Structures are given as C-alpha cells and as structure tokens.
Amino acid sequence: MLGEYRIGGRRASEIAASVERGVGSGDLPPGHVLPPMRELAARLEVNPNTVAAAYRTLRERGVIETAGRRGSRVRPRPASTARGSLRIEAPPGVRDLGEGNPDPALLPALGPALAVAAAVDAQHPGLYGEAPVVPEFAAYARTAMDADGVPGGPIAVASGSLDAIERVLAAHLRPGDTVAVEDPGWGSVLDLVPALGLHAVPVGVDDDGPLVADVERVLRAGARALVVTDRAQNPTGASVSADRARELKAVLARHPDVLLIEDDHGHAIVDLPLHPLAGTTDHWAFVRSAAKAYGPDLRVAVLTGDAVTVDRVAGRQRLGPGWVSRLLQRAVLHLWTSDAVDTAAVARSYGERRDALVHALAERGVTAYGRSGMNVWVPVSDETGAIARLLHAGWAVAPGARFRVRTPQAVRLTVSRLAAADIGPLADAVAAAAGPARPVTYG
Secondary structure, rough: OOOOOOOOOOOOHHHHHHHHHHHOOOOOOOOOEEOOOHHHHHOOOHHHHHHHHHHHHHHHHOOOEEEEHHHEEEEOOOOOHHEEEEEOOOOOOOOOOOOOOOOHOOOOOHHHHHHHHHHHHHOOOOOOOOOOHHHHHHHHHHHHHHHHOOOOEEEEEEHHHHHHHHHHHHOOOOOOOOOEEEEEEOOHHHHHHHHOOOOEEOOOOOOOOOHHHHHHHHHOOOEEEEEOOOOEEEEOOOOOOOHHHHHHHHHHHHHOOOOOEEOOOOOOOOOOOOOOOOOOOEEEEEEOOHHHHHHHOOEEEEEEOOHHHHHHHHHHHHOOOOOOOOHHHHHHHHHOOOOOOOHHHHHHHHHHHHHHHHHHHOOOOHHHHHHHHHEEEEEOOOHHHHHHHHHHHHEOOEEHHHHHOOOOOEEEEOOOOOHHHHHHHHHHHHHHOOOOOOOOOOO
16 A cells, blocks of 8 residues: 555656655665555556566666566665764774774885886876777786686776776666675675666675575676675685685686686785686686775775676776776786785785784684684674773774674674784783673574
8 A cells, every 4th residue: 555655657667756756755664565566557547567667777777676576666775874984983992893994014015016007197197089098908907817727808997896896786786686695794785786776696605605505596696796895704704615716717607607706805915815706607707906905095905897887887887987997906916026015925914913812812712713814703692792892991892783684693803913922912912801602603
C-alpha cells in the first residue's frame, strides 16, 4: 500500500519522476514495495509497457530494485556517511593505531622526484592534447607487471586505487548489479559499491585470500563482479597464495562473464610473491597504487586490463578530469627508477612489528591475523567495549565495523608507529580488552 502518496503520470518519464519525488521526500522510504506494474497501469489508465519502462528507468538510476516475485521496492539509500567516519579520535596522550597510515620514516623524500619532473616539464610543458599517460611511465609499469605474471594489457593511470576501482565498475555495471566484496574488507570499497547503486554481497576471507566456496556460491547466484585484494589485504593482512589463486582461477574460468578487479594493495611493502588471477575472465582489471610505499598524497595508481575495459575507463576519464597529472607520473617514475624505496627493508620493517604483535597476542591467548602489510586484525567478543577499554589504556584502534559486513566483531591495529618497546604493553592492553575469545575465523 502506498498510504497517502500516490504515484502519478501518463508517460514513463513522468511516472519515474513521481516515484523519485516520493523517495526524495521520504514518503516512499527504503524497502517500500511499489505496486505491481499491471495494477499501477490500471490505476493510471496507461499501457503496462509504460509502467515497465518507468520501472526500468528507476532501476537503472538505482532508485528501486526488483526481486522476482517479491516485486519492486525502493532501494536502501547509498551511504551518505562513509565507514571512514567510524573512527576513534585519539585524545592527547593516547597512541593512535587506527588511522591506517604508513610509517613516515619509511616513505621517500619527494623533493628530488618532483624536481626531476619539474625539470622535464620546463623543457616540454604538459599541454592539452598530449597522451594522457607518459610513455616511459607506462613502459616501466608494464615491465614490472610482466615480471609479476600480470597478463598483457594497455596501461591507464587513475587517481589512486579507489578511483580506478570506481571507474572499472562504472565501465561495465549498471545500478542494481551485484558485486562480490571481501568480508572483512576495505571500508572504502564497501562504501563505494552501494554509492554506485550496486548491491554488495560478502565473501569470507582467510590468510590465503577469498574463500573459494563463498566465491563459487555468489558467482552462481549471479554476481556480476568480484573485487579481490592480492596482498596486504586491509584490514586482515591476507595475501592470495599460489594454491588459493589456482582454485579461484578454476572457479572464475567457469564464469567468464564476471568482471574481475584485483587490487595489489601490498605492492612494494610486502615480500610475498604476487599470484594474480587476471586474464581468467573476459573482462578484468589489475590496479597498483603508489600510496602505501611512496606516499598517500601521490594520487597515482596504475591500471591494466583487457583492451575493452581499459578503453572504456580511459574514454570516460577524458570526459571528466582528462588525465592524471603527468608531473606526478614523472615523479613516481623517478621514484621507481631511482630505487627511492628499499622494498625489502620496508617489508621487513612492517613484518617484524606485525609478527611481533601477533606472536605476543598469541602468548596471551588472543588470536590475531596479519600475514602481510601493516595491519593486524583481532576478533573480540564486544567491539564497543574493547575499543573503550583500549582507549582508557592509552590506545586508539579502528572499529571493526568500518570493515565488516557479516563477519564477527573485531578491531584493527596499524603497526606503522609501533616500536619494539610498545609490543608488550599493547599486547597486554589488547588481551585485557578483547574479552573471552570465540573460536571463529574472520571469514
């Protein structure tokens, strides 16, 4: 029943606009079931095809969703408050382990790289009409991917991993399509999917990556895309192993029409080998950002994929920002070619802190996860209580709610700012705050 709000209109565009007004005013709240098409057509005295066209328009705009015999209903509104806002502000005297930033001491100085880029620009100023990707940048990125076993494909550049993921999803999917996401997983992706009018379905994760049975289940159920983190998964530190990659590729081979997006989150900060899934499906994308190893403010990510996907992304990019600054591309290229980051030393530094914390927690009877990267994921019995107790003990951590869909409660700790002397006191505080642990996996 529609209550006092009555859908009106004679043409499909008018009917769709009437529904959107009701949604915008709150008279048609999320989850509200719309009348069957024939019923509404009879009420409005129009052809059922006209109502069908209106409903199709509303689905494409992400306003409604259709669930078979259950009919059409108003979609939940995209999140207007990002999961990133679910953070604990660290008051004076409290150590902040929740921000997720790399260790500034391990980031390279950007001055020399920016100076080199500026010198090149002085000789050959970047102007309209030039190629959006610096050829030397593309060649170096492609060679590095070749060495890691990423299938061949053209190169594009985006403003960070999330920008690349958004552009790839938008290039292939329509509002209402289903996207398989890791759970727990990167909160920004969990926000992005519904914001695009897409429907997120979770797949569990363990130390070796997405769970094969979960991926098989959601793909059989009709998921149109799968987003996978290859290494240093945020928040768990999972890294796709060789065996898991082989199993996942076998599943994907049975679903060649699925869009595969891979995010190599741990590039240049982990020492585990890459086991890409790319190339198994008809349409795929592989993303690699400079943020974690070279600096978050360098909004540069390399994207490769099948020719159709990259062409669609690049074409849409030309209609918006046009390109990612070639000055930044040249600066990142200089950082790569001058070995400004000792990747083995960075991986060792994060690994020593991460492993020490996981081991210290295990000694205190607390299960924690952190196979790679800079984060440790700790399941707890009461997330809110654990956060409050840790804050009282002098430690601010990230709420697991930022990263969870259906998985049990947990907290995330970033080890970037930890010294060896911090490990014991922190482990004591976590053990006291975690509460009685349940024997569960985080996937």
